[in-house]
Structure formats: C-alpha cells, structure tokens
Amino acid sequence: MKSAVIVFPGLNRDRDMIAALEKVTGEKPHLAWHGDSDLPDVDLVVVPGGFSYGDYLRAGAIAARSPMLQRVKEHADRGGLTLGVCNGFQILTETGLLPGALMRNRDLKFLCKVIHLKAENTTSPFTTAYKGHEAFPCPIAHHDGNYFIDQDGLKALEDNGQIAFRYCDENGNVTLEANPNGSIENIAGITNKQGNVLGMMPHPENLIEAAHGGIEGRYIFDSLVAAVA
C-alpha cells in the first residue's frame, strides 16, 4: 500500500504515524510538506495529529485552508482513501470532507488516557479487520475532541452506517460514563458517506506493537492493506 503523510508545521504525531505505517505496510510513506503543491498518486493519504500552526485559531481551521488540503480534497473526491487522526480529524471536518465539528472537551481540559472503543461498522475499508475485536482499549490525547453534529446530520450518519467508532466501557457497552469528552452519542470516529474518508480522535498509531500495550490500532492499517490489495 502506497501512502502519504501530510506534514504541517506544529503537527507532532506525524513521526508516530510514519513509524506505524512503516511497521505495518513495510513501506515508508511519502511525506507531503504543507507548502508543496503536489501530492503523489498514493492509495492512502493521512493527516496526522498535533497542533497544526499552533491551533491558535479554531483547531484545524488554518490547515484546512492550506494549498495542500486542496490536493487532499481532490484525492478524496476521486475516491482515494483518506485518514485523519486527532488534529487530522479536526482538519477534515474544517475542510468539509467530514460532517460535524469538534468542540472543546466537556471538562474543558486536555485529556490523555487509554479509553475503550467499539467498532460500530466493520464493513468500511478502514474497519474490516475489527470483525471479532469490536471492543478494544485505545489511547486518546486531545483538548478538542467533543464531536457535535445536528440531529438531521446525526440521523444521516446512523442511517448511512457512517459511525465507525464509539467510546465504550471495557465490555463494549456504550455508556455515558465511558464517554471521555462529551461527544454526541459517544462518537469517536466517522466516515464520509462514500466510506473512503475516516476521521477519528483516538490514536491507532500509538497502538500497534507490544510496547504500546496492545496492537488493535494495527487493524485499521491491516484493513486498508486488504482494501487496496
């Protein structure tokens, strides 16, 4: 699987994402600098996490208006696989590639912890490998992960099977207590209607080897490898 990682100044989980892609796919991703005008033809484009341009404006707002995001949009519009994690998710919602918005966490604080996720949909190209592993622990680390969408939008997400991951307890129950940031309906990750764009707040790139305490983040990349094979 050929992949590209978009690098904005201020991102800081780009190195984690590059390491994860290399470990799972055996290939180094192409690095696309925000100021470059070209994005090579790849199977997967990843917008990783961090604080693009410092996020001094609304999280992801500046990055979403950079020239490179136009290329990402074109790639996604052509049906190309596109993954946004954390700040990447925020950026993808800011560009309109994904619906809804990410607000400040319910408790107004940055939160880094291992939560549990439930794969709601194991048919998207990002999630097929989660079949049989529907609930798993996964790290989060964000200040603005409180997903919001209006009622019509929410209904559309549910009707179209666009909800990829929800926060749950260790037994897979989607409860209020298991919701770390106030996201509507415990939503942790969604796809677009076509299913080729995934945005998620948790960090699968920090969950791919024994040293991470689990390997369930790998399944996203495994699913993608299978999807493009």
Place this chain on the structure above:
Amino acid sequence: MLKNQNIEITPELIASHGLNEEEYAKILELIGREPTYTELGIFSAMWNEHCSYKSSKKWLKTLPTTGDRVIHGPGENAGVVDIDDGQAVVFKMESHNHPSYIEPYQGAATGVGGILRDVFTMGARPIAAMNALRFGAPDHEKTRHLVSGVVAGVGGYGNSFGVPTVGGEVEFDPRYNGNILVNAFAAGLADADKIFLCAAKGVGLPIVYLGAKTGRDGVGGATMASAEFGDDIDEKRPTVQVGDPFTEKCLLEACLELMQTGAVIAIQDMGAAGLTCSAVEMGAQGNLGVELYLDDVPTREEAMTAYEMMLSESQERMLMVLDPEKEDVAKAIFHKWDLDFAIVGKTTDDLRFRVIHEGTEVANLPIKDLGDEAPEYDRPRSAYPAPSALGEIDGNIDVAQALLTLVGNANGASRRWVWEQYDHLIQGNSVQVPGGDAGVVRVEGADGKKALAFSVDVTPRYCEANPREGGKQAVAECWRNLSAVGALPLAATDNLNFGNPEKPEIMEQFSQAILGIGDACRALEFPIVSGNVSLYNETNGIGILPTPAIGGVGLLKDWAKMMTLSFKEEGEVILLIGEKGTHLGQSALLRDCFNRIEGDAPAVDLEKEAKHGALIRNLIDQQQLTACHDLSDGGLVVALAEMAMKGKIGAQLELSNDLGELFGEDQARYIVTVKSDNLESVLAAAKAQNVPVTQLGTVGGDKLEAKDIFAVSVAELSDFHESWFPDYMAAEAAQ
C-alpha cells in the same frame, strides 16, 4: 563613543538593578568608568543570583559531577550521559517558581519551554519530560487557581510541543502559600559524538539570531527571580514571558535539521537574560569577543531601546555561530519553518563585548569579566536548630482509618487528575506511564529493547528537620525509584529551591543539603550533571520548605524485563526487602493523622541503599520478581495499598500492630512479590547479600487485610485515593 541614553546612573537605579554598593564598586573598578544604562542592565543580568550562582557556587563545587558515563557535566545547557551504542541522554531540570506564582499558566508553560530548549540546543530530540510542583495549603485561597493554571500551562506547552510527560511530583504545604515551586525536567536523545556546545570558535564568524522575534516581555525577569516577593507582586506581571509552543516546535525541527548539515559551530538558547547571557556565554566560553548589531535583531515591538533588547526574555529564540560557507543552507532551512534568521553580530579576537545600536556603541565591556568576575560569596551561616524531639505517640489507632486518610488526602491521593492533562503517550515509546515508581521510555535507534527510566524526588519536610539527611534522602529516593523499575541509575540533575541565602540559617540549611546530596551521589555513583538553583523563595519574610528536587535517569537494557508496582496474581508471595520499620519522626502518619510535625528525618544508610538496590536490580534482571515498589511516604501499609489499588487485587498479610512497623518511613526498603516457585531462590539471593527479608503474606482477595489489625476493601481504598483531586478541583468551578 558610548551613548548613555541620557539616563543618569543614580544609587537608586543601581539598587533597583539588584546590585549592592560593593558590586557596583567592582563594576567601576573593572571598567574604569561609569557604566552606561545598557551596561548597567547587562551587569545586573549577568551578576544576579539566577545567572551568576554567586551565593551557591562555593557549595555547588563540592558536588560529584564526573563518572565513566558522563560526557558533559554542569556548565553546558544540560548534562550529557553515555547510554551505550553511541547514544547519549541529555537532561536538566530548571525552576520557574516566581513567574508561575504571578501568572501560573504562562509561567509554567515557559518553564517547560525553557528546559526543552536547553535540551535541543545541544542537538538532542526531547523524549521525556517531568515536573515537580509544590503548592500552598489546599484551603489557601489561591491554591486551586494556581494548581489549575500551572497544570494547564505545563500541559499546554508540552502537549503542543510533542514530548511525553512521564513523571513528576505534586505536593501541598502551607509553607508554599506565597511561593509555589514549578520545576521542569526534560531529557533528550542524541548521538554521543554529535553534541553541540555553546563555546564560540573562530574569529570574524557570523553570529546568527534564530527563532521568534524580540519583544519587551520578560525584561528584567532574571533579576526578579533573584529577589523576594512582597505585597507588590502584581506589579511584576509584565516581567513574565509568554510562551509559543508552536514556534518552539518549529525551532526544534529547524535546529535539528540545520545541525545535520554541519553548519553549526556553536549554539546557545536565549533563556534568562536573553541576548545578553547567551552572547556573553558564547564568547567567554570560547575565549573570544563578541560584537552585536542591535539594528539587525528582529523585533516585534516598535522603538525598542538597546537596554530592552539586551534584557528581553522573549521565548523561543537561539543564538548561533555559523559556518559562513553554509549561510544559504541555514537560511533556507529557517525560512522553510517560517522562523526569523538574521546575522546580528560576529566573533572578535579582543575579548570585548560590544553592542552597537543606531550607529553608536551602547556597551563595551570585558567579556570574560562579565562571567568570571561575577561576585562569589561565602555567605555567613549560623548553627541550624536540632530536630525537635519526638513525643509520645498513642499507638492505639484505627489502622484502616489511618490508611484511608493517608491514601486519600491532599498529599497521598492519586495524581491522575494532573497527569491525564499531560500527553504521556506521544512518540509511542512510553512503556511505563505516570503513577508508578518511575516513568520509562523506550529508546529509538538502538536494538528496540533499550529504555530510559526517569524519576524526580525530594521530601522537603525531611530537609527542614535535618538538611543533611534530607539531602541524602532526596537522592536515595530517586535512585531507589529507578532501581525499583529495574533501571541502573546513571546520573541526576538537581533543582535546589531555598529561601533567602542572606539569612545565615537558610545558608546553613542550603549548604548542609548540598553536602548531603554530595554524600549520597558519591556513595551511589550517581553524579550530578546539570542543575539549577532558585533562592529567595520567600514572601514577606516567610521561607519555603527547603526543596532540593533530584531528577534522575536510569538505563534498562531490555524494557520487557521492566518491573511495575501493581500486584499481579493471586497466590504470589509478598516480601519486604530491608529492615522492618521503626522511624516515625517527620512521617506522613504523624503529620496527617496526628497533626504533628516533629522528630528527626529518617537516617539514610548509603551502604545499605547501594546493597539493597543492587539486589533488587539483579532480581529484576533475572526475572525473579513480579512486582516491586519502593517504600516512602506512609511506609509499609501505604506502599502495600498502592500495589493493591494498581493491581485491583488484595492481599492477606501477617503484620504486627506496631505503628513504626506499619507506617515508619525508614529508608533503603522495597516491597516485592514473587511467584511461590521463585521464593526460595529470592530468599537465598537476599541471604547471600546479607539483606534482610521479611515474608509479609500473599496476594489475593478483594481486601487488604492483616489479621487482627485491619481490613479494608481495595475498592474503598481506590475510591478514597482517586476522588480527592477531582473533588478538590471541582470546587473551583463552584467557587
């Protein structure tokens, strides 16, 4: 011609620069004339306590700073220690106490920014951060606000910069009511043969200014950090700098990229006293003069004077001596990261520090004398009061209740509320996160097995009762925490926070604590490779508890063998390594359950520490243990409770009801668990080393239970332990 900016140098002006009459006389003698206003500012910046270590130098010289693995000790931006395979760890700890009390968010944030810069200036990519925070009494009106701001500030900077915060300390005591402590630690990874230093080399080479623009923020900050607070501290707010972690992240990437090209001859970050201190250090350490052209310094405010530019503490700035042939390469890298890059001076061969602004020379000083001739004081000391006597203690208490108090009060409760606000997982190498004895981070670029352990420790109440033993204990506890995860302790950094050194009693306290630190570092082969001194931590004449925080680094050859403190499985045998407890003086039990602060600090037997620690590390390396925890605040029962809560499993214990045995804080002790199959071999190993071992019981059940003494459910313990901090902070919103 020297331009004096038409400001008269009056005795009041001199005093407001923190210089006394004697010091000013020395300036006159050194330069043979009255200084200009800018020169007065430069002297004030270089000769204040924060930069010159004038009260502490005599004592700092007594610390052991060398060792087989030490590549660079104190004197550089950070210490550098060999970790095999051609790799080195670069680390330091520094205080940002005064700014954090005035403006907690920015004060703490820029403290983190400053220490990260110290590390990457040397060519190391930061891989771990820690912090030691001390606040006033929980019920003091300012405490919540300060906790909330400092924690958000530490997180705000470190999270955005992208370094995992893997450990730290948070303590509350009324003695910090008017003067909190914010000590930030950072460690980075570098190739041992690619360390960058600040000494300039070569005459006539360009001096380059990198990073963010210069503003008026922080003008005189280092001088402020060298004075006591009075009631007028709100007026000092403008001296606190504002942090920009985004620019710092760009600066990190640009510096590391530039260093790869071989263009960097010398580099120094602009920290305390900004441009002044960095330029003088580069020249003085390289035996060269420096000429600066202030008109070329990138500024973000209009009409800045030479004085302001020289003393600004704007953040995220660096100074560098550049190989002139690589100027274009360097410029391209900095422009790619949208950072300022300006040639602002050159090195000279005349050992003068010359500053030129708007065509005139505003300073012309002997560069070596600015550093080397800084005053050095052997300040008077007076006898330190002996520890108070330890009165009778009524041993007839409800042990379960005492335990719940100790694990569920301000100083014993879980710090999860704090460390969940810090990104402790970024970089994907955190194999032990906060909440254990030490944070552990896997090292990239070697065999994938190597890891580094980090811990920061000090027990201020011990240091107050007995500065020498307290100094030893801070080192011993840090060393023990590293050993408890299976790491070989390599070296340490110290952050010495004390009151006003002009008071003979404080000076005695300070010198004794340093001697204690030195004793322990020598005995445990744990040299001090970097550090920072923060004095004048007093408000309206009330000093803080003496707080010499020790930040240590240890090496694990294989992180898969790393030990954690949680109980693992039913039936495993619990052992106490070291002697049974007896010492209740200055204990947490006495303070928190009897409301008494008395007695001596526990004595530290360094020979025993070394022996017991070596045994622990060997047993861990041989995979004989299943859990290990060092004993500290609250003694045996609190340590057992922590192991139970972390493992969510109880234990059946055989204990006596002697309070010293249950809660004593004697040193050189660990609790370990072993599988019953390994019990004999562990006992034999301890016996062979002549280390006392006591079998305490077995892991199992949902209660921590000692027959006829106490029983308390693990769930209840956890409830108490986890709820204090969130409940306390929730009251902030309600206020």
